[in-house]
Amino acid sequence: MDKNAMKKMAAERSVDYVEDNMILGLGTGSTVVYMVEALAKRVKAENLHLTCVCTSIRTAEQATSLGIPVKALNEVDHIDLTIDGADEVDDNFQGIKGGGAAHLFEKLVATTSTRNIWIVDEEKVVDTIGRFPLPVEVIPFGSQQVFNKFVKEGLNPEFRTTEDGQRVLTDSKNEVIDLHLEKITHPHLLATWLSEQVGVVEHGLFLDLVNEVVVGSPEGVKILKAR
Numbered sequence: 001m002d003k004n005a006m007k008k009m010a011a012e013r014s015v016d017y018v019e020d021n022m023i024l025g026l027g028t029g030s031t032v033v034y035m036v037e038a039l040a041k042r043v044k045a046e047n048l049h050l051t052c053v054c055t056s057i058r059t060a061e062q063a064t065s066l067g068i069p070v071k072a073l074n075e076v077d078h079i080d081l082t083i084d085g086a087d088e089v090d091d092n093f094q095g096i097k098g099g100g101a102a103h104l105f106e107k108l109v110a111t112t113s114t115r116n117i118w119i120v121d122e123e124k125v126v127d128t129i130g131r132f133p134l135p136v137e138v139i140p141f142g143s144q145q146v147f148n149k150f151v152k153e154g155l156n157p158e159f160r161t162t163e164d165g166q167r168v169l170t171d172s173k174n175e176v177i178d179l180h181l182e183k184i185t186h187p188h189l190l191a192t193w194l195s196e197q198v199g200v201v202e203h204g205l206f207l208d209l210v211n212e213v214v215v216g217s218p219e220g221v222k223i224l225k226a227r
C-alpha cells in the first residue's frame with residue numbers, strides 16, 4: 001500500500017479524538033496536512049468551536065486558509081490535545097521528530113498539551129529508533145563548532161541543506177544538524193547530553209511524551225496506547 005494512503009488513513013482517524021470547545025495543538029508535516037484537511041471538514045460539518053495552536057508557519061497557513069481559528073502558543077493557558085506526525089516511534093513509545101525542521105515548536109506545544117497523539121504510517125514503527133537521522137536545531141552563531149564537537153563524539157553530523165545547497169533554516173531562523181546514528185540504544189542519555197551542549201536549541205528526541213499512536217497500515221488503522 002502507498003505510504004501516503006497509510007498516512008491519510010491515520011490522519012483521518014485521528015480527528016475522531018477532537019471534541020467541541022477544545023484547545024488543540026496542530027503538528028507539522030505531510031501527515032498533518034491530511035489531518036488538517038479532515039479537521040476542517042469536521043469543523044464545518046459540525047460547527048465545532050476550536051482554538052488551534054500551530055507548530056509551524058506552514059500549518060498555521062493551511063489551517064487559516066481552511067477557516068480553522070488559530071492562536072499563538074503565548075495566547076492560551078493550556079492545550080487539551082495535540083495531533084502531530086513523527087519520523088520514528090519504538091515499542092516504548094520513544095520517538096524522533098523534526099524531519100520537517102519543526103521539532104522546537106512541536107516540543108513546546110507537546111509539553112504544554114495534556115494529551116499527545118501521533119499519526120504515522122506503519123513503516124515508522126520500529127524496534128529501535130535512530131535509522132532516521134536525528135535532527136538537532138542549533139543557533140547559526142558558532143554552529144560549525146557544535147558540528148565539530150558532534151564529529152569528535154562520533155555522532156556523524158550533517159548540516160541539513162536545501163536542494164540548492166543553502167542551509168535549511170527553521171521558523172526561528174536556526175540551522176539543523178542531522179545526526180546519522182543508525183541505532184539509538186540509550187535515548188535518555190543522548191537527550192540529556194544534547195540538551196547540555198551550548199548552541200543546541202532543541203533536539204528531535206521526543207521521550208515519554210506521546211499517549212497514543214495512530215498507525216495507518218494495509219490492514220487498516222491500528223491504535224497503540226502508551227498510557
Ligand SMILES: O=C[C@H](O)[C@H](O)[C@H](O)COP(=O)(O)O
Pocket residue numbers: 027028029030031032084085086087096097098099100101102103106
Ligand atoms: O518537523 C517535522 C515533524 O516532526 C513531522 O511531524 C515529522 O517529520 C513527520 O513528518 P511527515 O508526516 O511528513 O512524515
